[in-house]
Amino acid sequence: MLGGATRWRAHILVGAEHGSGKTTLIELVHALFGGGAHPPTNDFSSAGIRQWLTHQARALLLDEAESGEDADLRIRQVVSLLRQMSQGEGAHVVRGGADGHDKHYAVTGSVYLTAILPPVLKAQDKSRITPIQLSKLETGEHAIEKAANVVAAIKQATKLGPRLRARAIDGYLRYLDTWQIYRSAFMVGGKLPRNADQIATLLAGRDLLIFDGLPDSDSVDMDVKRFSGFAADPSEAEDDGEGPRALNRLVTAAMESWTGGDRRTIGGEILVARTDTGEGAGARSRLERYGLKIVCHADEPGRHRFDKDQTAHWLFVANDHHALTRIYDGTGWARGGWQAALRYLRGARPDAQWIEGTKSRGTLVPWEFLPWSEPDSSSDETGAVGPKASP
Numbered sequence: 358m359l360g361g362a363t364r365w366r367a368h369i370l371v372g373a374e375h376g377s378g379k380t381t382l383i384e385l386v387h388a389l390f391g392g393g394a395h396p397p398t399n400d401f402s403s404a405g406i407r408q409w410l411t412h413q414a415r416a417l418l419l420d421e422a423e424s425g426e427d428a429d430l431r432i433r434q435v436v437s438l439l440r441q442m443s444q445g446e447g448a449h450v451v452r453g454g455a456d457g458h459d460k461h462y463a464v465t466g467s468v469y470l471t472a473i474l475p476p477v478l479k480a481q482d483k484s485r486i487t488p489i490q491l492s493k494l495e496t497g498e499h500a501i502e503k504a505a506n507v508v509a510a511i512k513q514a515t516k517l518g519p520r521l522r523a524r525a526i527d528g529y530l531r532y533l534d535t536w537q538i539y540r541s542a543f544m545v546g547g548k549l550p551r552n553a554d555q556i557a558t559l560l561a562g563r564d565l566l567i568f569d570g571l572p573d574s575d576s577v578d579m580d581v582k583r584f585s586g587f588a589a590d591p592s593e594a595e596d597d598g599e600g601p602r603a604l605n606r607l608v609t610a611a612m613e614s615w616t617g618g619d620r621r622t623i624g625g626e627i628l629v630a631r632t633d634t635g636e637g638a639g640a641r642s643r644l645e646r647y648g649l650k651i652v653c654h655a656d657e658p659g660r661h662r663f664d665k666d667q668t669a670h671w672l673f674v675a676n677d678h679h680a681l682t683r684i685y686d687g688t689g690w691a692r693g694g695w696q697a698a699l700r701y702l703r704g705a706r707p708d709a710q711w712i713e714g715t716k717s718r719g720t721l722v723p724w725e726f727l728p729w730s731e732p733d734s735s736s737d738e739t740g741a742v743g744p745k746a747s748p
Contacts (some may be wrong), residue, residue, distance in 0.1 A: 368467055434530045624728040648675035672726075
């Protein structure tokens with residue numbers, strides 16, 4: 358209700374099965390906002406949102422924000438726009454026009470989405486879009502009475518909406534103080550700055566509408582405990598980083614070749630390649646067909662022996678290779694984008710290696726990120742991995 362005035366704007370994603378009342382709930386939200394929000398729409402695109410909201414700061418209510426094969430790209434583009442709308446002055450977009458003149462779009466505001474199958478949010482989206490899950494509505498003798506209460510509530514919300522918007526504007530300075538109190542509390546509690554921004558925005562907005570003063574320390578401590586689950590832990594955000602996710606895409610990809618009647622993943626092949634055996638040598642040769650190379654003692658080029666402890670092993674990933682292009686096709690790391698993503702891994706660095714007779718530029722991924730397993734009783738003294746190992 359504060360439009361673009363706030364430093365941070367929170368978005369909500371409501372997931373619910375059929376029969377949970379999500380469409381009725383969005384009607385209630387629209388009744389509260391009145392002219393402060395666009396009417397709910399169930400067919401939209403990022404381009405349409407840009408044109409609809411440019412130079413405005415009204416809330417946006419998007420129904421049927423479904424993921425799925427046909428809608429996935431469209432929803433990803435919408436989520437990307439929402440990410441840009443969250444902070445500061447919002448999204449500033451420039452596009453070329455058919456008349457030869459450029460078009461500028463300034464888009465900001467808060468967005469409320471609903472979906473039966475909500476899109477999967479990346480780490481950077483989770484700190485801007487808070488997912489809410491609705492339970493199914495009760496049925497039985499009281500259902501008709503409750504339905505009548507909902508209709509009455511929507512009518513009442515229509516009358517209350519203008520007063521709530523006036524209250525929000527009148528209490529803006531109090532909102533800023535409340536937001537800072539909650540943000541500091543969640544930061545002290547170990548949350549990342551953007552997660553703290555998001556949840557502090559939601560709680561400060563709540564306080565603005567239903568309380569008349571700043572929260573005391575006891576209520577703040579209670580809310581930190583109650584709502585910390587809505588903010589991702591720092592460790593979760595790290596695990597969801599571009600580097601680990603891009604590497605996971607690589608090591609879980611199936612190889613085209615079959616070995617001993619099995620079709621290994623690249624991660625499984627790396628496990629074998631990191632052993633000083635004849636089978637390990639064959640695995641290393643097969644990996645080179647994918648623009649990959651196991652490198653030992655990268656800091657000592659003259660050494661090539663594969664150590665039993667495997668702590669000196671690196672994985673070299675070429676910047677440009679047709680097999681890697683196929684693996685990353687259709688992802689955010691396509692067209693060589695895996696190079697930048699893998700460089701985010703701690704200790705990764707650029708390098709050049711000979712692969713199948715050709716000198717290639719690429720990235721060295723440290724051993725600690727590679728698939729590995731503890732040798733079991735069936736492992737031989739060379740460090741070959743036994744049958745219990747898994748990538």
